[in-house]
Amino acid sequence: MTDPTIQVSSLRKSFAHGSGRTDVLCSLDLEVDAGEIIAIKGRSGSGKTSLLNILGGLDRDFRGTVRVASHDLDTMVDRALSLFRNEVIGFVFQSFHLIDSMTCSENVALPAAYSRRRGHSITPRNVEKVLERVGLSGLGEEETRTMSGGQKQRAAIGRAILLGPRVLLCDEPTGNLDVETGAQILKLFQDLNASEGMTVVLVTHEDRVARIAGRVLNLEGGVLV
Amino acid sequence: MSSVILRNVYRAREHLGSSLFGVVAGVGVFVFFLALGAGLRGVIQGEVFPIERLEVVPAKGGLSSLGIMAPGSGQGRTIPEKKVRRVRKIKGVKEVYPRMRFGFPAKAWGGEGVFGQTMWTEVVADGIPAMLVREDLGEDSLFRDWSGKDSGKACSLDSDCPKSEYCGHGPRSRVCMHPVPFLVSRYLIELYNGTLVSAHNLPNLPDWALRKARGMRLHMDIGRSSLGDAPKGRPREVQIAFAGVSEQAIDIGITVPLAYVQRWNGEFVGPEASSGYSSLSVVVANKDEVTFVAEMLKRAGLVIRSKGEEQIGLMIMLFETTFIVISILILLISSLNISHAFFLLARDRRRELGIRRAVGATQADILGSFLLEGAAVGIVGGLFGVVLAVACSVLGNFLAASFLPDFPFKPDDFFHFSPVLILVSLVVGTFSCLVGAMFPAFRASREDPTRALM
Ligand SMILES: Nc1ncnc2c1ncn2[C@@H]1O[C@H](COP(=O)(O)OP(=O)(O)OP(=O)(O)O)[C@@H](O)[C@H]1O
Ligand SMILES: [Mg+2]
Numbered sequence: 001m002t003d004p005t006i007q008v009s010s011l012r013k014s015f016a017h018g019s020g021r022t023d024v025l026c027s028l029d030l031e032v033d034a035g036e037i038i039a040i041k042g043r044s045g046s047g048k049t050s051l052l053n054i055l056g057g058l059d060r061d062f063r064g065t066v067r068v069a070s071h072d073l074d075t076m077v078d079r080a081l082s083l084f085r086n087e088v089i090g091f092v093f094q095s096f097h098l099i100d101s102m103t104c105s106e107n108v109a110l111p112a113a114y115s116r117r118r119g120h121s122i123t124p125r126n127v128e129k130v131l132e133r134v135g136l137s138g139l140g141e142e143e144t145r146t147m148s149g150g151q152k153q154r155a156a157i158g159r160a161i162l163l164g165p166r167v168l169l170c171d172e173p174t175g176n177l178d179v180e181t182g183a184q185i186l187k188l189f190q191d192l193n194a195s196e197g198m199t200v201v202l203v204t205h206e207d208r209v210a211r212i213a214g215r216v217l218n219l220e221g222g223v224l225v
Numbered sequence: 226m227s228s229v230i231l232r233n234v235y236r237a238r239e240h241l242g243s244s245l246f247g248v249v250a251g252v253g254v255f256v257f258f259l260a261l262g263a264g265l266r267g268v269i270q271g272e273v274f275p276i277e278r279l280e281v282v283p284a285k286g287g288l289s290s291l292g293i294m295a296p297g298s299g300q301g302r303t304i305p306e307k308k309v310r311r312v313r314k315i316k317g318v319k320e321v322y323p324r325m326r327f328g329f330p331a332k333a334w335g336g337e338g339v340f341g342q343t344m345w346t347e348v349v350a351d352g353i354p355a356m357l358v359r360e361d362l363g364e365d366s367l368f369r370d371w372s373g374k375d376s377g378k379a380c381s382l383d384s385d386c387p388k389s390e391y392c393g394h395g396p397r398s399r400v401c402m403h404p405v406p407f408l409v410s411r412y413l414i415e416l417y418n419g420t421l422v423s424a425h426n427l428p429n430l431p432d433w434a435l436r437k438a439r440g441m442r443l444h445m446d447i448g449r450s451s452l453g454d455a456p457k458g459r460p461r462e463v464q465i466a467f468a469g470v471s472e473q474a475i476d477i478g479i480t481v482p483l484a485y486v487q488r489w490n491g492e493f494v495g496p497e498a499s500s501g502y503s504s505l506s507v508v509v510a511n512k513d514e515v516t517f518v519a520e521m522l523k524r525a526g527l528v529i530r531s532k533g534e535e536q537i538g539l540m541i542m543l544f545e546t547t548f549i550v551i552s553i554l555i556l557l558i559s560s561l562n563i564s565h566a567f568f569l570l571a572r573d574r575r576r577e578l579g580i581r582r583a584v585g586a587t588q589a590d591i592l593g594s595f596l597l598e599g600a601a602v603g604i605v606g607g608l609f610g611v612v613l614a615v616a617c618s619v620l621g622n623f624l625a626a627s628f629l630p631d632f633p634f635k636p637d638d639f640f641h642f643s644p645v646l647i648l649v650s651l652v653v654g655t656f657s658c659l660v661g662a663m664f665p666a667f668r669a670s671r672e673d674p675t676r677a678l679m
Binding site: 053056058059078079082083085086087091093097098099101110111113114115159 | 236576577579580581582583584585586587588589590673674675678
């Protein structure tokens with residue numbers, strides 16, 4: 001029996017609000033096995049994005065223990081966390097978050113600029129392969145700001161999977177897309193999960209997204225139910 | 226990597242444009258005035274007061290710097306031949322020119338052929354061993370002791386004598402003899418060309434005119450002048466002949482072969498005045514050895530005579546310091562400017578920085594990228610500044626050549642842009658940009674990526 005890829009226990013997260021603090025996550029526990037796809041649902045403002053930021057090593061301001069792919073996030077320093085985000089995690093954001101001044105392939109290749117892995121560097125050929133994988137072949141030179149929503153989301157996924165992460169964290173990946181494009185994106189996640197064995201965490205409030213997940217959890221009152 | 230940085234700088238040109246201007250101005254002022262200072266220093270140390278040349282006088286009772294010795298005032302202290310030999314042996318000393326001042330009054334006149342009018346002057350003069358300057362002047366130079374080589378023919382007019390001689394006053398009667406050769410300094414020529422020419426409407430003396438003037442004869446009274454007569458001896462008129470311009474000649478005055486001065490000092494002052502030297506010109510082989518040689522000279526009980534180069538050096542330093550301060554102020558202001566520009570940049574790129582952090586950039590990566598951009602602005606601005614300064618120096622030289630009146634040692638090029646100066650200015654410019662970029666870069670690198678991505 002291997003360790004779960006994601007192991008969270010007694011996670012607390014609160015934000016300072018003027019005088020006091022509001023608790024967003026209260027003593028949250030979560031375990032996700034390697035190769036699982038899970039969906040997290042919840043009302044707007046329930047803390048889904050906050051949870052993903054913590055799991056992805058973007059937010060270090062929390063209490064409790066968070067272990068992702070054998071990394072103890074609560075004890076890591078900035079440098080180690082950055083490396084962790086670079087190598088272990090693929091982020092797909094609610095609003096794409098591509099850099100407009102760069103081309104599609106430059107955006108996809110961005111993580112390679114911060115890779116510290118010696119020996120195997122990312123070549124234009126690798127980038128082209130990833131573009132193919134996410135259905136953007138031939139669009140590498142496209143200006144990011146002229147691309148459609150679906151294309152942007154594909155580019156964002158391409159960037160997330162460039163360095164072969166073990167965990168893909170997706171925040172409302174289909175929220176901004178029409179039904180058909182959304183379905184294609186979901187298909188892509190399923191493929192990635194099946195072929196590469198990536199662990200996928202999907203945050204959503206759409207049932208069709210939840211349908212591809214092996215487990216669906218609800219975030220309510222700061223805990224998962 | 227560098228292309229990314231330059232592209233970023235280009236992208237941010239609106240923000241960085243005005244700061245770039247500040248760097249250009251700061252570095253420009255810095256290089257321009259330091260190059261000017263270095264240029265002037267070079268002229269002063271290389272030509273006006275060559276630092277490889279030390280003028281040395283005896284420790285006490287030294288001669289006044291103009292050195293006109295009142296008749297009968299005695300010789301003060303002198304430097305004996307023994308000490309000259311000792312100085313010659315100091316390591317780093319290339320040559321020593323022992324000098325002996327005229328200890329008696331003299332005046333000279335003549336020069337119609339060159340000046341267009343009769344010039345008249347009290348004479349300040351000394352003698353140096355003719356042998357020592359023969360190499361510089363050439364074997365056929367007039368500059369030698371002619372006594373013993375005179376024809377000695379009795380005469381009553383110059384025309385009674387061979388062409389190279391004149392009818393002079395012998396011990397008993399008038400006989401044919403060679404004129405006394407004399408040298409003048411480059412300094413004197415520059416002084417004449419730079420100041421006297423325009424003030425007194427005299428002809429300029431460029432190098433070709435000086436070559437032509439070689440052999441020109443003047444009259445000189447020895448043993449008497451308007452200041453009075455020598456205590457003893459037989460005052461009389463001699464002829465002197467221009468033998469050329471030499472670095473070894475006395476700065477202001479004329480220099481004749483030592484043997485004449487020894488004889489005349491003996492005749493007009495006394496035997497004690499014809500031995501020992503009034504000063505030494507010590508030429509050091511290498512600028513770097515000047516300090517050492519100076520120290521050794523002091524230990525030998527000699528005093529190095531300053532000719533005001535310290536004061537001028539100090540003035541140049543003051544001038545340089547003023548402009549260093551001004552350029553540093555400009556760079557400080559541009560540094561603030563850069564700081565402001567980078568704050569705006571960081572604000573504009575907030576989301577982009579968040580994205581970069583999310584895909585693996587460390588705080589150090591973000592800091593480094595901003596600092597590199599700062600350095601790029603500094604180097605680009607610095608290069609423009611240097612180019613601007615060089616352009617201004619060309620213009621400055623042109624204006625000086627066209628509109629400034631001649632003055633002694635007026636150079637064709639007032640500036641000296643050394644590679645070290647250019648390097649230092651680029652470093653200073655870059656440093657000021659880095660200082661400016663530092664704080665905003667630090668702030669940007671500490672930004673919480675989750676907030677940046679909200
Ligand atoms: N940086 C912040 N400072 C203060 N409060 C914050 C901050 N980020 C989030 N919050 C608060 O924390 C709560 C959870 O926010 P979060 O973005 O995690 O919710 P969410 O479930 O992702 O919502 P949505 O479905 O709208 O994306 C909200 O009440 C929000 O106002
Ligand atoms: Mg959210």
